[in-house]
Amino acid sequence: MPGFMIGERGWESDEAILTFRLNGPPHVSLAVPGADSRELHALAASRARGLLNLGHAAAIQPLEVNGVTTGHSLAEASDPNIDAQWIHGRIAPPSLLDWLHASTPNLAPSTAILSQRGENQSMGSFLYELVGGERLFVRGAEKGLAAPEPGVCLLRPGWMTNGNFLSAAAAEIAWRDPRLLGWRAIPHGDGRVVFVIADQKPLVLDQKDWRFFGSQEPGKPLKLRSGGLGFAPLPEIAAALFGEAEPKETTLFPNAPAPPTPRLVSIFGRTWLAAETILIIRPEGLWEAQIVLAPPPSPRPPVREARFLPALVEEWTEGGGELLLKPRDERIWRMARGPQEPLRALCLTPAMSEERGGVYLRPMRGDPRIVQALSGEQPLALGAPMARDENLEEGNIDVALTGDGLLLSAAQKSAVFSLSEGLTETQARSVKIAGSVAVSGDLDVS
Numbered sequence: 001m002p003g004f005m006i007g008e009r010g011w012e013s014d015e016a017i018l019t020f021r022l023n024g025p026p027h028v029s030l031a032v033p034g035a036d037s038r039e040l041h042a043l044a045a046s047r048a049r050g051l052l053n054l055g056h057a058a059a060i061q062p063l064e065v066n067g068v069t070t071g072h073s074l075a076e077a078s079d080p081n082i083d084a085q086w087i088h089g090r091i092a093p094p095s096l097l098d099w100l101h102a103s104t105p106n107l108a109p110s111t112a113i114l115s116q117r118g119e120n121q122s123m124g125s126f127l128y129e130l131v132g133g134e135r136l137f138v139r140g141a142e143k144g145l146a147a148p149e150p151g152v153c154l155l156r157p158g159w160m161t162n163g164n165f166l167s168a169a170a171a172e173i174a175w176r177d178p179r180l181l182g183w184r185a186i187p188h189g190d191g192r193v194v195f196v197i198a199d200q201k202p203l204v205l206d207q208k209d210w211r212f213f214g215s216q217e218p219g220k221p222l223k224l225r226s227g228g229l230g231f232a233p234l235p236e237i238a239a240a241l242f243g244e245a246e247p248k249e250t251t252l253f254p255n256a257p258a259p260p261t262p263r264l265v266s267i268f269g270r271t272w273l274a275a276e277t278i279l280i281i282r283p284e285g286l287w288e289a290q291i292v293l294a295p296p297p298s299p300r301p302p303v304r305e306a307r308f309l310p311a312l313v314e315e316w317t318e319g320g321g322e323l324l325l326k327p328r329d330e331r332i333w334r335m336a337r338g339p340q341e342p343l344r345a346l347c348l349t350p351a352m353s354e355e356r357g358g359v360y361l362r363p364m365r366g367d368p369r370i371v372q373a374l375s376g377e378q379p380l381a382l383g384a385p386m387a388r389d390e391n392l393e394e395g396n397i398d399v400a401l402t403g404d405g406l407l408l409s410a411a412q413k414s415a416v417f418s419l420s421e422g423l424t425e426t427q428a429r430s431v432k433i434a435g436s437v438a439v440s441g442d443l444d445v446s
Contacts, residue, residue, distance in 0.1 A: 006050035024180035025092035096191025100163035109159035147176030155375035173304035
């Protein structure tokens with residue numbers, strides 16, 4: 001018989017409803033007839049943790065109580081005579097729940113962490129680094145994901161929890177590759193998380209085994225039900241749901257395979273996302289399975305984190321396309337791999353196209369830059385903040401060119417370089433003028 005235990009105290013249940021959905025651990029609701037309402041509410045308020053027992057050793061799992069309601073059965077078309085206290089909770093080890101709730105330790109809420117995919121880094125390695133090796137289960141299907149591309153950053157502010165960041169990262173990847181459906185928690189051992197990637201071939205559901213129920217309103221999810229063909233053996237169900245890090249579809253009833261986790265399915269000539277799988281368990285065993293269908297997710301841009309970050313130039317890469325940058329202040333931002341890992345950002349300067357000419361500005365080590373970081377894109381190194389120079393302004397100077405070496409070039413075209421009256425000095429030690437250039441004024445480079 002289903003039930004749960006908190007400490008030395010145990011409760012038996014007339015009905016258990018298991019719900020599997022994306023972006024979180026499995027959920028359970030248990031009917032507890034005759035239970036003390038105040039005692040159950042106290043457990044929910046304290047987020048009490050205990051053990052869930054679905055009637056077999058393989059089905060004993062860690063449980064966190066997080067809600068209590070009173071009423072009839074929560075399952076549609078279930079037994080209307082059940083009127084009891086219902087406790088609701090999440091099935092996951094305490095260590096995993098604590099990790100999902102935790103934000104980055106020793107980090108100010110306003111600080112941003114940037115995780116950037118390396119030039120030759122595999123997707124599996126990047127996700128492993130993104131989540132943390134002790135928490136991510138890599139199944140191999142992520143190798144074919146098209147995003148994020150090398151150089152792209154995922155931005156995490158210090159206030160964001162691990163669970164929030166998993167959802168944000170999954171949404172960012174799914175925007176580029178909709179085969180990624182989200183993530184789910186694995187209530188096995190110490191607990192892990194896995195990114196759910198749609199199989200190439202959807203699971204085919206037989207129309208004879210699954211039927212509609214409830215309202216079928218436009219734009220609302222469709223609901224399917226299978227059952228009434230005899231109770232399915234609970235130990236096999238529990239082993240499939242909890243005993244494997246990557247559950248396979250399981251035959252819950254004689255001819256009705258059901259997805260134990262969200263995945264793509266095919267029925268009625270269409271492909272759907274099985275967004276939720278709901279199992280209704282009675283003392284005799286599995287009584288009914290329900291699937292909530294929704295259209296497959298369409299690519300759309302997620303809500304993204306964005307920051308303007310002060311940085312210092314570490315190196316200008318070969319070819320000049322990118323800058324390697326370090327934080328000017330690690331209290332504002334830092335790299336996920338550690339302070340020694342530079343950020344690769346596209347190098348933007350005031351230069352125009354080669355055909356039209358422009359300003360050539362060589363970034364030097366230690367030069368300040370402002371980085372525009374948008375989660376899901378490669379960062380941009382926009383330039384350096386500029387301080388006002390009152391001495392130049394007093395001389396009505398609009399443009400000043402300074403440096404140890406200065407080259408004024410007009411290529412093969414003639415041009416006029418005119419010095420405003422009163423300006424007779426430069427700060428450069430040498431000036432080279434190339435091409436056909438007319439200069440008016442006095443040029444003193446002493």
